[in-house]
Amino acid sequence: MTRYESVAAVLRERIEHGLYRPGDRLPSIRAVCQEMDVGISTAQEAYRQLMDAALIESRPKSGYFVLPGYAPSVLPSASRPAQRPLDVSQWDQVLELIATRRDDDRLQLGRGVPNLECATLKPLSKILGGLHRRTELNGFNYDTLIGSPELRQQVAKLAVASNCLLHPDDILITTGCQEALAIALRILTQPGDVVAVDSPSFYGTLQILKANGLKALEIPTDPQTGISLEALELALEQWPIRAIQITPTFNNPLGYTLPAERKRALVQLAQRFDVAIIEDDIYGDLAYAQPRPPTVKSFDDDGRVLLCSGFSKTLGPGFRVGWLAPGRYRDQALHMKYVSTGASATLPQRAVAEFIAKGHFDRHLRAVIRQYQRQRDVMIGWVQRYFPPGTGISYPQGGFLLWVELPAAVDCVRLNDRLAEHRLHVAPGALFSASGKFRQCLRLNYAFTLTPDIEDAVRRVGALAGAMVEEALQPLE
Amino acid sequence: MTRYESVAAVLRERIEHGLYRPGDRLPSIRAVCQEMDVGISTAQEAYRQLMDAALIESRPKSGYFVLPGYAPSVLPSASRPAQRPLDVSQWDQVLELIATRRDDDRLQLGRGVPNLECATLKPLSKILGGLHRRTELNGFNYDTLIGSPELRQQVAKLAVASNCLLHPDDILITTGCQEALAIALRILTQPGDVVAVDSPSFYGTLQILKANGLKALEIPTDPQTGISLEALELALEQWPIRAIQITPTFNNPLGYTLPAERKRALVQLAQRFDVAIIEDDIYGDLAYAQPRPPTVKSFDDDGRVLLCSGFSKTLGPGFRVGWLAPGRYRDQALHMKYVSTGASATLPQRAVAEFIAKGHFDRHLRAVIRQYQRQRDVMIGWVQRYFPPGTGISYPQGGFLLWVELPAAVDCVRLNDRLAEHRLHVAPGALFSASGKFRQCLRLNYAFTLTPDIEDAVRRVGALAGAMVEEALQPLE
Ligand SMILES: Cc1ncc(COP(=O)(O)O)c(C=O)c1O
Ligand SMILES: Cc1ncc(COP(=O)(O)O)c(C=O)c1O
Numbered sequence: 015m016t017r018y019e020s021v022a023a024v025l026r027e028r029i030e031h032g033l034y035r036p037g038d039r040l041p042s043i044r045a046v047c048q049e050m051d052v053g054i055s056t057a058q059e060a061y062r063q064l065m066d067a068a069l070i071e072s073r074p075k076s077g078y079f080v081l082p083g084y085a086p087s088v089l090p091s092a093s094r095p096a097q098r099p100l101d102v103s104q105w106d107q108v109l110e111l112i113a114t115r116r117d118d119d120r121l122q123l124g125r126g127v128p129n130l131e132c133a134t135l136k137p138l139s140k141i142l143g144g145l146h147r148r149t150e151l152n153g154f155n156y157d158t159l160i161g162s163p164e165l166r167q168q169v170a171k172l173a174v175a176s177n178c179l180l181h182p183d184d185i186l187i188t189t190g191c192q193e194a195l196a197i198a199l200r201i202l203t204q205p206g207d208v209v210a211v212d213s214p215s216f217y218g219t220l221q222i223l224k225a226n227g228l229k230a231l232e233i234p235t236d237p238q239t240g241i242s243l244e245a246l247e248l249a250l251e252q253w254p255i256r257a258i259q260i261t262p263t264f265n266n267p268l269g270y271t272l273p274a275e276r277k278r279a280l281v282q283l284a285q286r287f288d289v290a291i292i293e294d295d296i297y298g299d300l301a302y303a304q305p306r307p308p309t310v311k312s313f314d315d316d317g318r319v320l321l322c323s324g325f326s327k328t329l330g331p332g333f334r335v336g337w338l339a340p341g342r343y344r345d346q347a348l349h350m351k352y353v354s355t356g357a358s359a360t361l362p363q364r365a366v367a368e369f370i371a372k373g374h375f376d377r378h379l380r381a382v383i384r385q386y387q388r389q390r391d392v393m394i395g396w397v398q399r400y401f402p403p404g405t406g407i408s409y410p411q412g413g414f415l416l417w418v419e420l421p422a423a424v425d426c427v428r429l430n431d432r433l434a435e436h437r438l439h440v441a442p443g444a445l446f447s448a449s450g451k452f453r454q455c456l457r458l459n460y461a462f463t464l465t466p467d468i469e470d471a472v473r474r475v476g477a478l479a480g481a482m483v484e485e486a487l488q489p490l491e
Numbered sequence: 492m493t494r495y496e497s498v499a500a501v502l503r504e505r506i507e508h509g510l511y512r513p514g515d516r517l518p519s520i521r522a523v524c525q526e527m528d529v530g531i532s533t534a535q536e537a538y539r540q541l542m543d544a545a546l547i548e549s550r551p552k553s554g555y556f557v558l559p560g561y562a563p564s565v566l567p568s569a570s571r572p573a574q575r576p577l578d579v580s581q582w583d584q585v586l587e588l589i590a591t592r593r594d595d596d597r598l599q600l601g602r603g604v605p606n607l608e609c610a611t612l613k614p615l616s617k618i619l620g621g622l623h624r625r626t627e628l629n630g631f632n633y634d635t636l637i638g639s640p641e642l643r644q645q646v647a648k649l650a651v652a653s654n655c656l657l658h659p660d661d662i663l664i665t666t667g668c669q670e671a672l673a674i675a676l677r678i679l680t681q682p683g684d685v686v687a688v689d690s691p692s693f694y695g696t697l698q699i700l701k702a703n704g705l706k707a708l709e710i711p712t713d714p715q716t717g718i719s720l721e722a723l724e725l726a727l728e729q730w731p732i733r734a735i736q737i738t739p740t741f742n743n744p745l746g747y748t749l750p751a752e753r754k755r756a757l758v759q760l761a762q763r764f765d766v767a768i769i770e771d772d773i774y775g776d777l778a779y780a781q782p783r784p785p786t787v788k789s790f791d792d793d794g795r796v797l798l799c800s801g802f803s804k805t806l807g808p809g810f811r812v813g814w815l816a817p818g819r820y821r822d823q824a825l826h827m828k829y830v831s832t833g834a835s836a837t838l839p840q841r842a843v844a845e846f847i848a849k850g851h852f853d854r855h856l857r858a859v860i861r862q863y864q865r866q867r868d869v870m871i872g873w874v875q876r877y878f879p880p881g882t883g884i885s886y887p888q889g890g891f892l893l894w895v896e897l898p899a900a901v902d903c904v905r906l907n908d909r910l911a912e913h914r915l916h917v918a919p920g921a922l923f924s925a926s927g928k929f930r931q932c933l934r935l936n937y938a939f940t941l942t943p944d945i946e947d948a949v950r951r952v953g954a955l956a957g958a959m960v961e962e963a964l965q966p967l968e
Contacts, residue, residue, distance in 0.1 A: 105826060112636055112829065130631040138631075139623040142838070146620035154607045154615075154807030159589060189666050189811070189832040196831050204682060204704075218830070225677075225830040330631030332837035334666070349582060352589065353695070353702040354673050355666040359836055360809035361619070 015303060019387070021050055021060035026391075029069055029080055040070060040078040063388065068395025083399065099208040099229035099253060100448040102220045107427065107445050111217075120434070121471050122459075124441025126266060128327050128414060129385065129461045134378035138329060142365045157360040159352055161187025161337070164367035169337050172370070175305060176298055177312035178321070178339070186338045186347055187358045190331065191296045194322035194338035196222050197354065198292045199257065201346040202320075203228055207256040210249055212241040214417075214446030214455070216266045216294065219259055223448070230448035231255060237408055237417070240265065240272035243279055250287040257290045263307050264297035267417045267446050267457040269410030271307050281313040290343070295323045296336075297413035299379060302387040306412070317342030325366055327413070328379060333362040386414045386461060393460035396469055400476030402483045414461035419443075419454060423486030424479045426456045432478050438471050492780070496861070498527055498537035503868075506546055506557055517547060517555040540865065545872025560876060576685040576706035576730060577925040579697045584904065584922050588694075597911070598948050599936075601918025603743060605804050605891060606862065606938045611855035615806060619842045634837040636829055638664025638814070641844035646814050649847070652782060653775055654789035655798070655816070663815045663824055664835045667808065668773045671799035671815035673699050674831065675769045676734065678823040679797075680705055684733040687726055689718040691894075691923030691932070693743045693771065696736055700925070707925035708732065714885055714894070717742065717749035720756055727764040734767045740784050741774035744894045744923050744934040746887030748784050758790040767820070772800045773813075774890035776856060779864040783889070794819030802843055804890070805856060810839040863891045863938060870937035873946055877953030879960045891938035896920075896931060900963035901956045903933045909955050915948050 015023070025040070041049070046057040061078050064070045070078050111124065145153060160166070166182035173180045188194040195218065203209065205227030211219065213232035223230050231249055234242045241260055249255065262272035262280070272280065284291050293310045301307060311321040320343060324336025335358070340347035369375055390409075393416055397407050406419035420426070426442035433439060443455025456475075462468065492500070502517065518526070523534040538555050541547045547555050588602065622630060637643070643659035650657045665671040672695065680686065682704030688696065690709035700707050708726055711719045718737055726732065739749035739757070749757070761768050770787045778784060788798040797820060801813025812835070817824035846852055867886075870893055874884050883896035897903070903919035910916060920932025933952075939945065 108829075109636075109825075112633075112833075127632060130629075135631070142630075143620050143623035146616040152607075152809070153619075154612070154809045155604060156589075156808045159586075189836075192833040193831060200702075218833070221826070222830040225827055227681075331633045331833070332629070332631045334832065334834075334836040348586075349698070350702055352585075352669075353699040354670060354831060355811065356589075356669040356695070356808070357811075359666075359811040359839060362836060362838075 016384070017052055018056045018059035018063065019384075021046065021052060021056060022063040024050070025060060025064060026067075026069065029084070036080050036084045037082045038080045039076070040080065042077055063391065066388065066395070067391030068399055069391075099231045102224035102230055102448045104217065104445055104447070104450060105221060105224065107442060108217045108221055111439070111441055111445065120437045120439045121467075122439045123468075123471060123475065124439065124457045125459055126327070126415065127331060127459065127461065129382060129463065130330050131463065132378060132381055132385075134374065134381045135329065137372070137374045138365060138369045141368050142361070145361050145365055151360070151364055153361040153364070155360065156357045157363060159357045160348060161185065161358060162360070162363040162367060164371070165335075165363045166337075168367050168370040172299070172375075173339075176295065177308035180339050184339050184341075184344070186340060186344075186351055187363055188324070188336040188338050188351065189355050189358055190326060190334040191294065191322050191324035191336035192218055193351075193355065194324065194336050195219050195259075195292065195294060197338060197347050197350045198320040198322060198340065198343075199223070199226060199228065199259070201343055201350050202257045202290050202292070208253050210246060210255045210258045211448075212260045212262075212265065212268075214267050214443065214452050215259070216261055217445040219294065220446070220448055232448055232451075235268060235270065237268050237270055240270040240276065241280075243276060243283060246280075247283055250283065250289065255287070255289055257292055258284060259292040259294070260310070261294040261297070262310055263295055264300060264410055264412035266297060266413070266415055267441070267443075269408035269413070269415065269417055271411060272310075274308050277308065277310045278313040280310055281315075281319065284318055285316065289318075291319045293319055293321050295321060296327050298323065299328055300383055300386060300414065301412040302383055303411065311339060311341075314341065320347075328375070328382070329366065329369070333366065334359070335362050335366050383412075386412075389414070389460040389464050390416070392464050393458060393472070396472040397458070397476070400473045402476065402480040414459060416458040416460060418456050418458060420456070420479050421483050422454050424454045424482045426453060429456070429475070429479055429482065433475065436474055438474060440475060493861075494529055495533045495536035495540065496864075498523065498529060498533060499540040501527070502537060502541060503544075503546065506541075506561070513557050513561045514559045515557045516553070517557065519554055540868070543865065543872075544868030545876055546868070576708045579701035579707055579925040581694065581922055581924070581927060582698060582701065584919060585694045585698055588916070588918055588922065597914045597916045598944070599916045600945075600948060600952065601916065601934045602936055603804070603892065604808060604936065604938065606859060606940065607807050608940065609855060609859055609862075611851070611858045612806065614849070614851045615842060615846045618845050619838070622838050622842055628837070628841055630838040630841070632837065633834045634840060636834045637825060638662065638835060639837070639840040639844060641848070642812075642840045643814075645844050645847040649776070649852075650816075653772065654785035657816050661816050661818075661821070663817060663821070663828055664840055665801070665813040665815050665828065666832050666835055667803055667811040668771065668799050668801035668813035669695055670828075670831065671801065671813045672696050672736075672769065672771060674815060674824050674827045675797040675799060675817065675820075676700070676703060676705065676736070678820055678827050679734045679767050679769070685730050687723060687732045687735045688925075689737045689739075689742065689745075691744050691920065691929050692736070693738055694922040696771065697923075697925055709925055709928075712745060712747065714745050714747055717747040717753065718757075720753060720760060723757075724760055727760065727766065732764070732766055734769055735761060736769040736771070737787070738771040738774070739787055740772055741777060741887055741889035743774060743890070743892055744918070744920075746885035746890070746892065746894055748888060749787075751785050754785065754787045755790040757787055758796065761795055762793065766795075768796045770796055770798050772798060773804050774892075775800065776805055777860055777863060777891070778889040779860055780888065788816065788818075791818065797824075805852070805859070806843065806846070810843065811836070812839050812843050860889075866891070866937040866941050867893070869941050870935060870949070873949040874935070874953070877950045879953065879957040891936060893935040893937060895933050895935060897933070897956050898960050899931050901931045901959045903930060906933070906952070906956055906959065910952060913948075913951055915951060917952060
């Protein structure tokens with residue numbers, strides 16, 4: 015965090031805890047400088063950030079005030095998924111979200127795509143452009159099945175930040191994180207098996223369960239502390255669970271991060287019931303504060319955690335470069351990788367490895383993280399301003415996805431139908447459940463540059479949602 | 492075919508039919524010019540080709556002679572695989588073939604990799620190098636799930652040559668042909684199901700069966716006419732077969748091409764028993780004669796054929812660009828594609844599409860086809876010269892793979908052990924069977940530039956195989 019971000023964070027916390035209430039005047043710039051030992055421009059920048067986030071306003075000649083309309087953001091209530099294994103449905107909805115055609119002119123507010131226009135990504139284009147001349151790379155030929163040694167080495171180095179000590183040979187390069195997840199689930203299960211998942215949960219994983227005839231056991235998950243270990247323990251006693259699949263850091267979609275001690279407890283629980291854990295860490299490197307949270311894998315001392323990640327959320331999904339650290343399941347994972355797609359594409363692996371080795375990746379991460387943190391606050395401000403009262407909003411500490419829980423009267427699949435006329439689309443909450451729960455929830459992306467167009471789009475979503483609440487209040491004729 | 496190639500083909504046929512026998516003098520250059528109405532240099536070039544192929548020799552001042560050691564190539568005997576469904580094994584052997592490390596200095600005579608050093612491939616490097624600058628391509632973002640429209644359009648155009656009328660939307664771009672095969676098998680089967688395969692059969696497909704708990708029913712296959720439809724019919728009556736998987740054109744490894752009328756009959760058989768056909772056509776575009784053979788898919792009038800192909804054998808496997816025409820199984824295939832790897836990588840698809848659209852692909856195909864045909868004859872010549880008597884050799888009409896059947900005394904897995912000392916490796920026949928049959932067979936690749944080093948390597952393989960035959964003849968002490 016920069017200086018002004020720390021100052022803004024302190025002020026924000028006081029506002030959120032009600033120390034300054036809506037309409038209250040905030041300390042003067044001078045007072046802030048004194049208290050926090052910073053310069054005037056830092057204090058001003060901090061206030062500017064809080065204004066961008068729509069928490070406060072500046073009144074000419076009077077100073078800064080908490081916005082009169084500000085309501086401390088209500089976190090979504092803890093999810094209460096059904097406590098029995100379910101077949102996964104919702105493929106049509108997923109298809110509508112992901113199978114966009116290139117001539118689709120809808121503004122998709124909910125897709126899980128990072129900002130691809132950062133200047134810090136430019137060197138990657140350059141590297142890609144140069145690779146074709148380097149014939150010694152054998153870019154036209156198969157790479158090694160397990161993945162390019164150069165890339166595996168870089169991945170092993172990066173993993174240290176999450177407290178993971180991986181040897182490059184412990185890592186298998188995959189065709190996107192999706193393939194890592196699919197391989198993990200395929201080697202651990204047979205059709206009909208039960209897999210425990212946090213809930214809501216990434217639709218891509220749920221659809222793997224569907225395609226492989228697996229049943230999802232959705233474990234209640236708290237928007238702040240994450241999956242309930244108590245509920246998970248009960249479930250492990252009750253059902254023949256073959257694997258626990260979880261995104262415990264900057265969870266998609268809920269935003270939660272399982273605290274480190276609960277990550278350790280999760281491993282112990284899995285050991286007690288002798289079950290494998292499939293950990294999806296794809297947002298883990300996008301932490302707003304350093305050091306980034308440890309992975310569940312970092313507490314794994316007997317190789318039962320299969321760690322899935324990749325570069326789709328940090329560099330771009332178009333390269334399809336992901337990875338899997340399969341622990342004790344290495345041989346099965348390598349076989350499943352071979353039969354599924356053979357070796358991964360050669361040149362993208364080399365490009366990513368070079369981008370990291372030359373220090374561009376660190377620089378890029380620092381830039382986007384700052385941007386995402388700032389934009390989280392802006393987006394939260396918009397949702398608070400434009401969405402109907404009673405709306406709950408997540409408060410993620412990394413990544414670029416916001417989970418919004420609307421009043422029960424709003425059905426976000428129907429909301430999407432209405433949004434279609436405006437060429438808008440959100441990710442409806444039902445995607446994230448095996449059985450279409452979370453109908454009043456939606457996911458927003460705050461990675462793109464937040465232009466007035468986006469604000470206008472958020473405003474429309476809020477207005478249409480508000481209309482649905484109103485309609486529900488009308489007495490039936 | 493060029494002029495001189497036609498002349499050489501006519502002469503070769505006469506030799507093969509015994510019109511000129513080993514040691515016989517061939518017609519003079521002048522006689523050839525008169526008979527075939529060609530110029531002197533064409534006749535000379537034709538003779539040079541036959542010399543390269545080790546069919547004939549030139550004796551100073553006397554003319555051209557059929558090589559004294561020449562024996563008309565004996566085709567391998569028809570395979571007789573076990574007629575019951577089997578679990579697939581052999582993964583260790585496959586791993587040894589494919590999981591080569593980059594510092595592996597073995598000369599691999601058996602890998603299924605095309606010639607990657609052709610000048611006609613150069614424009615592809617150029618195109619790849621230029622793509623990174625074209626930001627409108629959105630190369631960092633996901634492509635459409637079904638695949639880039641530009642590439643699907645080109646694939647549909649190419650398919651016309653195989654008599655297939657496909658709409659671009661009938662085609663799904665995959666991560667290599669391997670993913671197309673894996674998707675097809677996964678949507679058609681459940682663990683425990685039986686799949687009929689030609690035999691010998693590509694190990695990559697057999698390993699998919701293994702990974703998914705499927706059983707292989709190996710159908711006897713003739714090296715010239717291909718899979719026995721009679722045996723297949725019997726098998727369909729006897730076993731609950733869920734799919735027929737076959738590589739009916741320039742088969743890997745046997746080299747056979749199922750005649751067109753038998754392809755039609757295969758579809759009718761599948762209709763009668765209501766079973767799906769998974770057709771692997773990855774070598775189909777590498778036909779030495781035009782027009783290329785039709786696909787089984789071209790006879791499919793009710794969408795039961797799932798056609799798998801790609802650019803790994805024509806351009807290079809490092810791009811991982813394959814495709815699947817899933818017929819009536821489109822929805823399931825799209826879902827399985829999504830859960831397995833998501834959308835395919837963006838830029839490689841665009842590069843391949845542009846390479847084809849600009850006419851480079853046609854030019855490249857023409858060049859490599861000529862080269863492969865020439866090199867087939869050279870490689871056959873070497874095997875005839877250096878391998879023990881009684882060795883059978885396939886005579887493929889396309890592709891770049893040779894199937895060699897050695898005397899029964901030779902075990903090619905053990906042969907590979909001995910070759911390891913010489914830093915040589917062949918693809919042992921056992922890879923191509925669910926249960927390790929074809930132990931006395933091996934597969935050779937004649938796509939690489941056939942240098943004296945390669946000749947020397949083939950000579951060593953032959954000598955070591957010969958030694959194994961000798962050892963078997965020694966009376967046991
Ligand atoms: C939690 C999570 N895991 C995995 C993926 C898939 O990543 P990739 O595009 O690398 O396959 C996503 C992307 O949406 C995701 O959000
Ligand atoms: C018959 C056959 N099918 C499929 C493949 C796999 O092709 P790809 O590298 O495109 O996955 C091969 C490659 O060895 C092959 O020989």
